[in-house]
Amino acid sequence: MDVIVYLIPIAILLGTIGLAAFFWSLKHGQFDDPDGAAQRILFDDDEEPSPPRK
Amino acid sequence: MAGAVAALPRPAAPAAPAPAGDAAFYARREADGAMVLHAMVEGIHCGGCVAKIERALGQHPAVVSARVNLSTRRLALRWNGAAELAERLAAKVAGLGFKLVPYDPTRLAAADKAAEGKLLRALAVAGFAAANVMLMSLAIWAGRVEGMEPATRDMLHWFSALIALPALIYAARPFVHSAWSALKRRSLNMDVPIAVGVTLTAGMSLFETIHGADHAYFDSAVSLVFFLLLGRYLDLRARGQARSAAERLLTLNARAVTVVDVAGATHTVPAERVAPGSIVLVAPGERIGVDGAVVEGRSEVDTSLITGESVPAAVKPGDLVYAGAVNLGTALRVTARAAGENTLLAEIIRLMEAAEQKKSRYIALADRVSRLYAPVVHLMALVTFAGWWLLLGAPWQASLVNAIAVLIVTCPCALGLAVPAVQVIATGRLMRRGILLKTGTALERLAAADTVVFDKTGTLTLGKPVLAGANAIDPEALRLAAGMARNSAHPLARALAQAAAVAPVIEDTLEIPGCGLSLLRPEGEIRLGSRAWCGIAEDEGEGGMELWLVRPGKAPLRFAFADAPRPDAAAVIAALKRHGYGVALISGDRTPAVAAVADQLGIADWQARVTPADKTAFLAGLARRGKKVLMVGDGLNDAPALAAAHVSVSPSSAADISQTAADAVFQGERLGAVIELIDTARAARGLVRQNIGAAIVYNFVAVPVAVLGLLTPFLAAIAMSGSSLAVVGNALRLARRRASWT
Numbered sequence: 001m002d003v004i005v006y007l008i009p010i011a012i013l014l015g016t017i018g019l020a021a022f023f024w025s026l027k028h029g030q031f032d033d034p035d036g037a038a039q040r041i042l043f044d045d046d047e048e049p050s051p052p053r054k
Numbered sequence: 055m056a057g058a059v060a061a062l063p064r065p066a067a068p069a070a071p072a073p074a075g076d077a078a079f080y081a082r083r084e085a086d087g088a089m090v091l092h093a094m095v096e097g098i099h100c101g102g103c104v105a106k107i108e109r110a111l112g113q114h115p116a117v118v119s120a121r122v123n124l125s126t127r128r129l130a131l132r133w134n135g136a137a138e139l140a141e142r143l144a145a146k147v148a149g150l151g152f153k154l155v156p157y158d159p160t161r162l163a164a165a166d167k168a169a170e171g172k173l174l175r176a177l178a179v180a181g182f183a184a185a186n187v188m189l190m191s192l193a194i195w196a197g198r199v200e201g202m203e204p205a206t207r208d209m210l211h212w213f214s215a216l217i218a219l220p221a222l223i224y225a226a227r228p229f230v231h232s233a234w235s236a237l238k239r240r241s242l243n244m245d246v247p248i249a250v251g252v253t254l255t256a257g258m259s260l261f262e263t264i265h266g267a268d269h270a271y272f273d274s275a276v277s278l279v280f281f282l283l284l285g286r287y288l289d290l291r292a293r294g295q296a297r298s299a300a301e302r303l304l305t306l307n308a309r310a311v312t313v314v315d316v317a318g319a320t321h322t323v324p325a326e327r328v329a330p331g332s333i334v335l336v337a338p339g340e341r342i343g344v345d346g347a348v349v350e351g352r353s354e355v356d357t358s359l360i361t362g363e364s365v366p367a368a369v370k371p372g373d374l375v376y377a378g379a380v381n382l383g384t385a386l387r388v389t390a391r392a393a394g395e396n397t398l399l400a401e402i403i404r405l406m407e408a409a410e411q412k413k414s415r416y417i418a419l420a421d422r423v424s425r426l427y428a429p430v431v432h433l434m435a436l437v438t439f440a441g442w443w444l445l446l447g448a449p450w451q452a453s454l455v456n457a458i459a460v461l462i463v464t465c466p467c468a469l470g471l472a473v474p475a476v477q478v479i480a481t482g483r484l485m486r487r488g489i490l491l492k493t494g495t496a497l498e499r500l501a502a503a504d505t506v507v508f509d510k511t512g513t514l515t516l517g518k519p520v521l522a523g524a525n526a527i528d529p530e531a532l533r534l535a536a537g538m539a540r541n542s543a544h545p546l547a548r549a550l551a552q553a554a555a556v557a558p559v560i561e562d563t564l565e566i567p568g569c570g571l572s573l574l575r576p577e578g579e580i581r582l583g584s585r586a587w588c589g590i591a592e593d594e595g596e597g598g599m600e601l602w603l604v605r606p607g608k609a610p611l612r613f614a615f616a617d618a619p620r621p622d623a624a625a626v627i628a629a630l631k632r633h634g635y636g637v638a639l640i641s642g643d644r645t646p647a648v649a650a651v652a653d654q655l656g657i658a659d660w661q662a663r664v665t666p667a668d669k670t671a672f673l674a675g676l677a678r679r680g681k682k683v684l685m686v687g688d689g690l691n692d693a694p695a696l697a698a699a700h701v702s703v704s705p706s707s708a709a710d711i712s713q714t715a716a717d718a719v720f721q722g723e724r725l726g727a728v729i730e731l732i733d734t735a736r737a738a739r740g741l742v743r744q745n746i747g748a749a750i751v752y753n754f755v756a757v758p759v760a761v762l763g764l765l766t767p768f769l770a771a772i773a774m775s776g777s778s779l780a781v782v783g784n785a786l787r788l789a790r791r792r793a794s795w796t
Binding site: 011018032043 | 100101102104105122123124125126171174175178179182185186190206209213217
């Protein structure tokens, strides 16, 4: 059972990475337009280059 | 150019002149030299619209990026070059059929956006901590049965503390801040028991962990904070949606006015910046932007938004015109009057403010409950602590644990989570159906309404004239009249042109402003126009909305027009009556017109020729008899009544001020939106009551258990999470609710 002494910190670390990823996506506007993002996949990009992002 | 298009929701003139400068005025140069324009886009429905706009703008060589946000219906446009290019780009979007309304992003409330982000981050941290601490608690609970070593248990407690304490310090700040500011004001709010409970629980658990005790309560503290933050976040979202709906209306209503200066040059100015005494140019088909007196030009104005009158009024130099009226005839020059002068608008605003003051006293159900809640909870926890410690002689730790258990178990999850959840789902459901809720308490007030009072023109009716009895008219005469009418933008002429399926435009038709259309033929002059101009005596026929056709050698022919009711108006009125609602119609229009509509729709209780003050008096009379009135209206003359009613709704074609006064605004031609609103509000009220009822039952069971000291951390966690999930699940039923009761 001694294995949990380092398994738990590893699990928490993985969780923290997930949390950090969420913060990153929040900060970079991934949640600004949830409706639009769902529809953009259907656009025909080959007609024109997709508008450059900042 | 976009401004001109935006200013014309109805009688859209085919060729409105373009008061330029609106889009260029809002364009800003960024640090990297590119120009940026932010604009709201009306008329976007799906991703296809987004693609269309982005593609059209992207084709312009100067455009760096064009990005439409489908969730907020806003466009961010960046390009290289002059600010004036904004006009061309805006015209491009307008050409696709979208209304583009530039705005200044710094003027929109950014503070709430920041608060939302902060809350979301706190929620994420609390969620992360709650999940991990709960996992360790599961191990501890299982270990109690399986015989876990005390050393392992202590280690798991320490890990829990390691996650929970920093997370609590971060995530509980919103509650601690709010509780602290309440205490500084020497008052109690819902956050005080939460902050006290969480702090005591965390401190107590740390104390127990240090002393290697059996129980720690980190899981309870963290999941409590998580569920409460979830409720808080949903609440902010619901209010944010209501606020952005209101903001959108305000911004959309910002209109440009064309002002002529001393030198004779024209400038485009926002309506609120027009100085009194300025000469304002009103093009044919344009909505008049300011109150003022006509100095030059003769025309007809459509005042249906202001007075409810469905027949256009003739104006000549010296006559007063009001903001919101539409110029139907020729161009007018108007001198703007000072704001605050004794204008109709000033009077209406005064009536509205008086009415709004009364309405702001309404307090949401959840707030009323929570006012009672905080003192009761504190008292109960204190009694528990004193009872165990002083009366039963228990050690102070055990007494404190029991008191904390009371604080935790009474956590206001049902109030703090279930009510906002219902609100968010109801708001979203209505928004998808084109109904914008503008105030947070609108749903509660809507559910309480028992009487519906309608305005006529533009509310029950479409506010557009339609030719009456087209089949009875001689087809040849109709074809001739319609052919002539195709040359004019006057609403009656347009209605006439629409009524005839095949009627080619008759060239050489001359339009005489304020009179009608004239066509010279070898056999003589053919006239299509007003009664006076066609030489018909005043006592012949019924009057109202009409056009006369006079041909040489033939009897004059009368075309009568009626303002057609919305397609589903009769069904909506019938449905309301069937469900026991009182229905009334009050209008500023003439008696025969109101009587006809009332008769057609089956409304027995109606009044015509009602002034704005009379409308509020009528509503006050109903209120005195204990009625809760839902007012549906669109005109400027309805604005005070909208503000005075218990709750109010207006169509999106309504006057600016009415949309501002109303609690909800619906888009489209269907009056069924009113039914949809009432139905959703009643369903939401039902769910809120169920949830609050469930919370009360839950507390009746759980509180005695906690007071008696029988509530273990395991039970507390189950009870709290279970009740929270139950109320949210109950709220979600609203989203899956089937069509309403029409």
